[in-house]
Amino acid sequence: MSAPVVETHSLAKTYGLAPVLREVQLRLLAGAGAFIVGGNGAGKSTLLRMLAGLEAPSSGHALVFGQDTRRLAARYRRRIGLMAHQSFLYPNLTARENLEFYAELYSLGDPRASAHQWLGRVGLAHVADTRVRAFSRGMEQRLSAARAMLAEPALLLLDEPFASLDHDGAEIVAALIRGALERGASVLATAHAIPEIDGVEFAVFEISRGRLMQHTHKEEVRRGGRIRSLLGR
Amino acid sequence: MSGFAAVLRKDLRLELRSGESTLALLALSMLVLVVLVFALGAARVRSVDAAAGALWVAMVFAGMLGANRALLAERDNGAIRGLLLSPLDPATLYAAKLAAALIFMAVAEVGAVVLMVLFFNLEFDASIARLAPILVLGAIGFSALATLLSAITGRTRGGDMLLPILAVPIFVPALIAGVKASAAALAGAPLESMGDWLKIMIAFDVLFVTAGYLLFEHVVDED
Numbered sequence: 318m319s320a321p322v323v324e325t326h327s328l329a330k331t332y333g334l335a336p337v338l339r340e341v342q343l344r345l346l347a348g349a350g351a352f353i354v355g356g357n358g359a360g361k362s363t364l365l366r367m368l369a370g371l372e373a374p375s376s377g378h379a380l381v382f383g384q385d386t387r388r389l390a391a392r393y394r395r396r397i398g399l400m401a402h403q404s405f406l407y408p409n410l411t412a413r414e415n416l417e418f419y420a421e422l423y424s425l426g427d428p429r430a431s432a433h434q435w436l437g438r439v440g441l442a443h444v445a446d447t448r449v450r451a452f453s454r455g456m457e458q459r460l461s462a463a464r465a466m467l468a469e470p471a472l473l474l475l476d477e478p479f480a481s482l483d484h485d486g487a488e489i490v491a492a493l494i495r496g497a498l499e500r501g502a503s504v505l506a507t508a509h510a511i512p513e514i515d516g517v518e519f520a521v522f523e524i525s526r527g528r529l530m531q532h533t534h535k536e537e538v539r540r541g542g543r544i545r546s547l548l549g550r
Numbered sequence: 551m552s553g554f555a556a557v558l559r560k561d562l563r564l565e566l567r568s569g570e571s572t573l574a575l576l577a578l579s580m581l582v583l584v585v586l587v588f589a590l591g592a593a594r595v596r597s598v599d600a601a602a603g604a605l606w607v608a609m610v611f612a613g614m615l616g617a618n619r620a621l622l623a624e625r626d627n628g629a630i631r632g633l634l635l636s637p638l639d640p641a642t643l644y645a646a647k648l649a650a651a652l653i654f655m656a657v658a659e660v661g662a663v664v665l666m667v668l669f670f671n672l673e674f675d676a677s678i679a680r681l682a683p684i685l686v687l688g689a690i691g692f693s694a695l696a697t698l699l700s701a702i703t704g705r706t707r708g709g710d711m712l713l714p715i716l717a718v719p720i721f722v723p724a725l726i727a728g729v730k731a732s733a734a735a736l737a738g739a740p741l742e743s744m745g746d747w748l749k750i751m752i753a754f755d756v757l758f759v760t761a762g763y764l765l766f767e768h769v770v771d772e773d
Contacts, residue, residue: 371631391637405632407623409564421556422636464632 320383322347322472322503323368327377330363330527337363339527340377347471350494350504350519353529354511360527361507362402365474368505369399381472395423398470400478404461408450412441412460415449416467423468435463440489454481462490466497473497475506491515553638557646564623565654571619575658578615579608580665587669601670602732606725608662609655609688614713616654617696620647621704630770640767644697648762651693659685672736680735684744687751688728694758695721701770724754 323345330338338360345351355361366372367379370386379386384393399405406415413432420428436442439459449457458481465473478494479487491514494504498517511521523530565571586604590597624630633643663681667674696717703712718725731747741748 366631369635371634391639394635395637397635399631399635401628401631403628403631405629406627407560407564407629408626409567409623410560414560414563418556418560419632419636422553422633422638424552424637 320347321345321380322349322382323505324380324383325368325377326380328364328367328374328379329376330360330367330372331375337527338367338374338529341527341529343522343529345503345505345520347503348498348501350498350517351506351522352511352519353505353507353522353524354509355507355524356509359524361524362476364524364529365399365401365476365505365507369397369474370394371399395468396471398465398468398473400461400465400473400475402476402480404449404457405464406449406457406460409448411446411448412436412452413445415460416463419464419467425468431467435467438489438493439463440485455483455486458482459486459489462493466493469497469500469502471502473502473504473506475504477507477509479508479512487512491517553636554642554646554649557633557638557643558649561620561623561646561650562653565650571616571654572657574619575612575616575654576661579612579658579662582608582611583662583665583669597670598672598736599733601666601672602729602736604670605662605666605732606688606729608666609659609685610692610718610721610725612658612662613651613655613689613692613696614717616658617651617693617700618704618710618713620651620654620697621700625704634770640770641763643770644701644762644766648693648697648759651697652689655689655693656686659689677736677738680741681732683741684728684731684735684748684751687748687755688724691724691751691755691758692717692721694755694762698758698762698766698769701766721754724751727751727754 321344323343325341325343328338328341329336341364353361353364363372367374368381368386370389373387381389382393382396384390410418413436416432416435417428420431425431436445439462441456441460444452444456449460452460462478465475475494478490482490494506494514495517497504520531583604586607590600624633634640663678663685666672667678696713699716700713703710703716706712727747727750731744731751734744
């Protein structure tokens with residue numbers, strides 16, 4: 318059995334007096350895919366930011382690659398790709414310059430070639446030299462996906478990866494997720510509803526008011542019936 | 551080293567593309583000098599003490615603006631999070647941001663010195679050359695301090711106003727040393743005679759750069 322890439326124990330987050338996450342127990346094995354579904358304000362984005370080490374938990378702890386996310390060393394950070402609501406892109410740089418910049422930060426062998434390859438993969442090669450500020454939200458989202466996956470991370474954290482995307486864009490991102498899983502990466506993504514990705518099996522968690530529940534079948538969530546927590550809570 | 555070069559190159563590219571920081575720094579320097587020339591009146595306009603004071607006031611204002619802008623670009627689209635998640639060491643990020651702020655401030659200083667000579671009826675002679683090491687020391691210290699503090703104030707509402715309130719009082723000892731050394735240089739004194747003032751400036755440079763290098767990772771974190 319492979320080791321868990323993500324593991325949380327009683328993870329909780331509170332902003333002021335408002336609890337955002339409560340007692341979250343989550344395990345994601347190497348090479349596995351999972352979607353966390355929930356409404357606005359359910360705590361999905363906060364959970365991903367904490368797993369990426371960008372926010373500290375109020376209590377409990379989160380382990381990624383067996384390391385506490387509060388003290389992730391550079392060699393572990395480089396194995397995480399995060400696609401968040403914010404694109405982390407520079408509006409006054411072109412698409413190519415943005416990807417080349419991140420390729421340099423990740424010490425990729427040939428930043429120019431990496432940028433070129435990924436621009437092609439997300440269907441933005443024709444606007445490679447256009448500044449990001451001129452991009453539509455969907456184009457920026459695709460470029461953000463390329464930025465997150467540029468260094469081929471072992472763990473992909475994707476916050477609503479299909480938001481703002483048209484059909485073609487959604488197909489491209491779905492193909493990237495499928496490709497990441499095929500090369501053995503783990504993918505943890507969030508969404509408002511369970512997406513369909515052909516040829517990809519993934520676990521489904523539902524998050525509601527900061528509480529996380531795992532489902533055996535997608536249909537359980539779709540039906541909106543009584544949900545059985547596998548975590549005993 | 552590649553991370554340092556990548557961040558610095560990116561900051562310079564963004565600046566060359568927009569010119570926002572450099573133009574704003576030069577405009578602010580000019581404004582401060584013009585206001586001070588009129589405020590001091592004709593009688594004091596040939597005073598090297600007044601010229602040195604005016605130059606440093608312009609430098610401090612320009613330095614705050616430069617440091618603020620260097621980190622402002624990272625707040626757009628949450629790019630700072632992309633940097634913090636990358637393998638880039640936060641101390642290296644600080645070093646690159648400091649280098650960028652220093653370059654912007656150096657450009658503003660050159661402009662401010664030219665304007666000071668013109669507005670205060672000074673001569674372009676050896677005394678201006680003697681100003682160079684003093685201004686470099688001042689720029690290093692102030693950029694180091696302002697870059698560190700702007701990482702804190704950039705996260706708060708009204709941070710632009712908070713930066714001068716925090717930075718100027720901490721910088722006062724180095725500011726006094728810089729003004730005194732600059733006045734002496736403009737009066738024609740040799741660098742050796744300003745040894746004590748320069749030592750104070752070097753001490754503050756070491757203090758601010760070391761503090762920034764060690765503390766940046768704790769203050770830049772968004773959480």
